[in-house]
Amino acid sequence: MSDIHIRINHKTYPAVGQAHAHTVIADFDLRLATGEFICLVGPSGCGKTTLLNIVAGLDTAFAGQIQVGNAQAQPKIGCVFQNPRLLPWRTVRENIELALSSAATPAIIDTLLEVMQLTDSQHAYPERLSLGMSRRVAIIRAFAIDPELLLMDEPFVSLDGKTARQVRELLLTLWQQRPHTVLFVTHDLREAIALADRLVFLSAAPMRVISDISVPLARSERHDEGLLEAFRQQLLHDYPAIKQLL
Amino acid sequence: MTIPKHFLPALSALAFLGLWQGLAVSVDSNTLPTPSVVAKVFWLACVSGQLPLHLGVTLLRLLVSFTVAMCLGCAIGIVLGRNKQLDAFFDNWLVIFLNVPALVTIILCYVWFGLVESAAILAVVINKLPNVVVTIREGTRMLDQDLLDMARSFRFGRRKTLVHVIWPQLHPYLMAATRSGLALIWKIILVVELLGRSNGMGYQLHLFFQLFDVASILAYTIAFVTVIQLLEWWVLRPLDHKAQRWRR
Incomplete structure (x- = not known):
């Protein structure tokens, strides 16, 4: 396990028809320490999803470099997409098993299902699940492959407040049991503060890092809504520029 | 008054038979035999072994040409659906093959390759293939890119992606191609047999036509329609x- 360095000189979508060429990311530079939970916060449409696609290796048309440690080999990356992207014709368990290499033991899946409280639904088809449950399955799938880097693209969007909080707490439980390096995209500052070790604020397109702030709250303090809110207020006070991003 | 659910199909079948019987009796002609006469002819043809033999030969041709056309068509359809350049190149070819009349293909195959079994099969395959390709190509174009990206990010590899991501999405298109294909092949195969084979349903029907034996024609038709219907019930629907x- 080693540090991750994301360096994107620029990423431009070429002109198509009437639309002009569009530079989404410019001079982007971010380093992640092993085991760190980083939240990327930025306005919608600023290119966060594009960034994750690049890091995940799904988009290779960019100028720059993604370096995971000193290894030349492709890093193992677990993705949690904005939509759960489960295969509707495979059961919950099959969806998770498919992501694993055949050598993996079923014990990992059992444990993860239990932590995420999905043991009873493991043989259900995704269409029978609620959105919150589907999102939990997607999270399990990403954790199950034991990735060097976890990418999460607003995985709690369009969940109601209560469900989002519940899934968030389950995610933290899981992450504390299996600490992976996480790059978590959100536009919800409260959510970011509750989860992250470090907050990275991004500008509108062309996207770059505006400020990079550590969250000084201990993990045990994260359940305290008052503390989270106090930190949020202080943040908004100290960095007035943030307000315009949200 | 409500009629129980499975009564309705039985009732409609009875109504059809009744109508047929009434019409046949009122016309009173050799060219429209009554259902009972057809049933008798059917039974005699079964007992003599003629009907099972010719039906079997035709079904065998159907099976072979259908299998070849589906396998080839799926492979080509998936490739064209995934590759824009190849698709643009072969699009005209497809349109040509789609629009060549079946009869022309059959005649050309017999002229070029002789009145042999392989020419007959080839003619059927060429007629069916473009339809499968077009249907499967359409299905491949509709594949969910999000799921394909997901498969790529989790490194499913080619085989897993094909079996678990692509194939289930193509299934409805495959079933559509199968159903329309069976109907199409069955119609073409009779012409193929009529023109250049000395056995099979098409050959027999031609014979009956020359003898003006309508009862036999109807008996053979009923036998074939029944087989296709059983296929639908026992194979396709399951x-x-x-x-x-997995659907709700």
Whole structure:
């Protein structure tokens, strides 16, 4: 396990028809320490999803470099997409098993299902699940492959407040049991503060890092809504520029 | 008054037979035999072994040409659906093959390759293939890119992606190609047999036509329609059911 360095000189979508060429990311530079939970916060449409696609290796048309440690080999990356992207014709368990290499033991899946409280639904088809449950399955799938880097693209969007909080707490439980390096995209500052070790604020397109702030709250303090809110207020006070991003 | 659910099909079948009987009696002609006469002819043809023999030969041709056309068509359809350049190149070819009349293909195959079994099969395959390709190509174009990206990010590899991501999405298109294909092949195969084979349903029907034996023609038709219907009930519907089990 080693540090991750994301360096994107620029990423431009070429002109198509009437639309002009569009530079989404410019001079982007971010380093992640092993085991760190980083939240990327930025306005919608600023290119966060594009960034994750690049890091995940799904988009290779960019100028720059993604370096995971000193290894030349492709890093193992677990993705949690904005939509759960489960295969509707495979059961919950099959969806998770498919992501694993055949050598993996079923014990990992059992444990993860239990932590995420999905043991009873493991043989259900995704269409029978609620959105919150589907999102939990997607999270399990990403954790199950034991990735060097976890990418999460607003995985709690369009969940109601209560469900989002519940899934968030389950995610933290899981992450504390299996600490992976996480790059978590959100536009919800409260959510970011509750989860992250470090907050990275991004500008509108062309996207770059505006400020990079550590969250000084201990993990045990994260359940305290008052503390989270106090930190949020202080943040908004100290960095007035943030307000315009949200 | 409500009629129980499975009474309705039985009732409609009875009504059809009644109508047929009434019409045949009122016309009173050799060219429209009554259902009972057809049933008798059917029974005699079965007992003599003639009908099972010719039906069997035709079904065998159907099976071979159908299998070849489906396998080739799926492979080509998936490739064209995934590759824009190849698709642009072969699009005209497809349109040409789609629009060549079946009869022309059959005649050309017999002229070029002789009145042999392989020419007959080839003619049927060439007629069916473009339809499968077009249907499967359409299905491949509609594949969910999000799921394909997901498969790529989790490194499913080619085989897993094909079996678990692509194939289930193509299933409805495959079933459509199968159903329309069976109907199409069955119609073409009779012409193929009529023109250049000395056995099979098409050959027999031609014979009966020359003898003006309408009862036999109807008996053979009923036998074939029944086989296709049984195929639908025992093979296609269970397949459909299995593939759709995940739907709400």
